[in-house]
Structures are given as C-alpha cells and as structure tokens.
Amino acid sequence: MTSDVPLWEVFVRARRGLAHTHAGSLHAPDADMALRHARDLYTRRQEGVSIWVVPATEITASSPDEKDSFFDPAADKIYRHPTFYELPEGVAHL
Amino acid sequence: MPGVAGAERLLGEVEEAEAALREAAERELDGEASFDAVIAADQKIEPRDAMPDAYRAGLIRQIAQHAHSEIIGMQPEGNWISRAPSLRRKAILLAKVQDEAGHGLYLYAAAETLGVSRQELDTALLTGKQKYSSIFNYPTLSWADMGAIGWLVDGAAIVNQVPLCRCSYGPYARAMIRVCKEESFHQRQGYQSLYVLAQGTPAQRAMAQDAVDRWWYPSLAMFGPPDADSTHSAQSMAWKVKRFSNDELRQRFVDMCVPQAEILGLTLPDPDLTWNEQRGHYDYTAPDFEELMRVVKGDGPCNRQRMAHRNRAHEEGAWVREAAAAYAEKNRKAVA
Ligand SMILES: [Fe+2]
Ligand SMILES: [Fe+2]
Numbered sequence: 001m002t003s004d005v006p007l008w009e010v011f012v013r014a015r016r017g018l019a020h021t022h023a024g025s026l027h028a029p030d031a032d033m034a035l036r037h038a039r040d041l042y043t044r045r046q047e048g049v050s051i052w053v054v055p056a057t058e059i060t061a062s063s064p065d066e067k068d069s070f071f072d073p074a075a076d077k078i079y080r081h082p083t084f085y086e087l088p089e090g091v092a093h094l
Numbered sequence: 095m096p097g098v099a100g101a102e103r104l105l106g107e108v109e110e111a112e113a114a115l116r117e118a119a120e121r122e123l124d125g126e127a128s129f130d131a132v133i134a135a136d137q138k139i140e141p142r143d144a145m146p147d148a149y150r151a152g153l154i155r156q157i158a159q160h161a162h163s164e165i166i167g168m169q170p171e172g173n174w175i176s177r178a179p180s181l182r183r184k185a186i187l188l189a190k191v192q193d194e195a196g197h198g199l200y201l202y203a204a205a206e207t208l209g210v211s212r213q214e215l216d217t218a219l220l221t222g223k224q225k226y227s228s229i230f231n232y233p234t235l236s237w238a239d240m241g242a243i244g245w246l247v248d249g250a251a252i253v254n255q256v257p258l259c260r261c262s263y264g265p266y267a268r269a270m271i272r273v274c275k276e277e278s279f280h281q282r283q284g285y286q287s288l289y290v291l292a293q294g295t296p297a298q299r300a301m302a303q304d305a306v307d308r309w310w311y312p313s314l315a316m317f318g319p320p321d322a323d324s325t326h327s328a329q330s331m332a333w334k335v336k337r338f339s340n341d342e343l344r345q346r347f348v349d350m351c352v353p354q355a356e357i358l359g360l361t362l363p364d365p366d367l368t369w370n371e372q373r374g375h376y377d378y379t380a381p382d383f384e385e386l387m388r389v390v391k392g393d394g395p396c397n398r399q400r401m402a403h404r405n406r407a408h409e410e411g412a413w414v415r416e417a418a419a420a421y422a423e424k425n426r427k428a429v430a
Contacts, residue, residue, distance in 0.1 A: 005212075024200055024272075026203060029422035029423075033422065040196075
C-alpha cells in the first residue's frame, strides 16, 4: 500500500541562523503533503522555523566503499591548515 | 506535586547519549573503518556501511517490533480520549497518543534504512507475522489506567529505551534520542494524574490503587524473559545494540518505582517487596513469565481485539490514501 507512496527526506531549521539539519524521513504522495506531514511529525513541539523536504530518490550519496579514494586527495594537503605554518617567536595576533 | 525521582536523571542520560554520539563522531578512527572497528570504537554504523547479515536482520526485527508497539500502543489509551474527565486531560491524552503515532513513524523510517519497505512492515504487523509489546494486550478498564500506564508502562519503556540512545546503529540511536525526549512528558502526565486521584475521594483513590494493581506485573514483564532464557541477548550486547540485560533493567525500574509509589501513597501489589541492604536493591516478585509467553503467542485478554482494530483502521483508511494519491496525481497533471 505505501510502496508507491514516495519517500521524502526531511530537513528542519531549528532557529534562524542555523542550517537545516536532517531530521528523518517519511512517505507522502507529493511535496505539499510531505511538508504538512513533516510539520506534524518533526515539529510538534516547535522544533523548527523552516522545513525542507527532498525526494529520497533525488539524493545521490557518496559510497562508503569509495570513501578513501574519494576523500583521500584532501588528506595530504596539510598546508591548507594555518597550523602548518610555524611563526617566528613573538609574532602576535596572527 | 512532588518531583518524579528518576525522570530528570533519565533525561540527563539521554542528553549524555546525544553528547557521546557527537563526541564519538568527531573522534578519528585509526586505520580501517571495518564493522568491528566501528563497534569497538563506540561509533555508529550507518545505513550504507557493510554489516553482518544477522546484525541487519536482528535490527530490522527489533526496530519493527518497537514501531509496531508504538502503533498498537495507541489503542488502550485511545479508548479513553472521548471519556476524559476534563478538556485539559483530554488535550493531554490526545497529545500523548499523537506522540506515540510519531514514535511509530520515526521507527519505521529507521527500519527502512536497513532495506525493508514500509509495505513489508505494515503487512508484517497486519498479518501478525511480527509482534508488538505484550503490554498492549491488556484492557484499560478505568480512567485511572491512563495514569497507571503513563507512570508504569511509559516508565518501563523509558528505562528500556534510554540505553538504546547509545545503540550502535546510527538511525536507531538518533530516533531513540528523539523518542526519549518526548517520553518524559508521557510519564510525568501519568504520574501527576494518578497523584491527583490518589489525593481524591475514597472511590478515586481505590480506582488508582486498582489500576496500579493491574498494571504492575505486566509492566515488569515488558523487560522480557529472565536473562537465563533470553535468546538474543549475548550477540545483541556484543554488537552494542543492547547495553543492559533484561533483569538489570527490570531491577532498575523496580528501584525507581518503589519511592515513587510511596509518594503517591499507593501500594505496589507485591508483599515481598523489600530493600536488600546487601544487594543495594529492592527484592521483588518476578512477573509470571508463563503468562508473558501466552500473551506473546496471542492469548492475552485483548490480542484479537487489537489486531482486528488495527486491520479495520487500515482498511477504513484506504480511501484517505487513495484520495491523497489521486490529488497528487491531479496536481502533477495540472503542472505538466
Ligand atoms: Fe512512545
Ligand atoms: Fe510514550
């Protein structure tokens, strides 16, 4: 019965200034209903001021199997971090 | 009203679990992030990670049963919504039952991340292929049962569920944190409602005592069979799905309830309930586990009624699902 009712991923912004965070998922026939259901399911206690719903099928996720080769290129670029640079003694505010 | 000892502490544990989850997530894993390494490091397994088949199957079974319990659990209390003694109590009870529906949905969504479909889960409940907690097969005979359920049944559920906030499967742990935060309201409203009755007329007091008498042992049985007979426990502990044994949690619940009952001025129906100085715990009479097995197998006072109601509600709700789908389809066509 719910097999053909699409799955939506729900993102809730708790307060102005915070990013939307993944809260969970739910089934709904379309985006409007998904929003209403998300309000009832994930913000019963005013947990949010804004909700995004995204069709679960529209999310492309990176694969955990390829996690290493996918993210490794950044691993040896330690020069991207300020701590890489040793400063001469006595230098302040830098 | 006197404070509910333990509720604050349990909520504190939920917050600690949430903090630990974030802290563990920031910790670097040395070398391979294999299943065993993640478990050993107290980190979370996520949906797309490799995991043993038995871990996946066991979690699906446990989360599904948990979700079904939340859904069926709406019935005993739903029974009293239209007969609540005041608008205030009615609003509270409605909000609580609505929360239970929400808990069911969070948990179904968590189970679905393991590769089972909502349709399969719905069918498994409707056909009786998967179980729900035996506690919901007992009838709610008086208004005082709403208080006793909140205090004892939700109380036992919280004791069971707080450790699950640290479960090794990420989506389940996160769902449980959300659930547990909502549960403390359930337990408090029940305790407070029972307290009001216990301070009331002799008839109200007797009604409160009767409710406690009937719900005490079924609540103790919610923790499952004694450790010696518990089939899934050892593996589940090794995989950090379960953190404490059935008997440990049951003892914890008893120890919390005794002082709470004293404050209510009600008696727990166990003449052998005594403080054991040596153990540092209360000695208590175990629930009737043969009765538990009978109820689990389908022979409780309300099993047939609960299943019939669930199936009827599902069938009678078909037009809503169809209308929603038709409306969505119409809108899609209008846009196209
Ligand atoms: Fe619940
Ligand atoms: Fe509850």
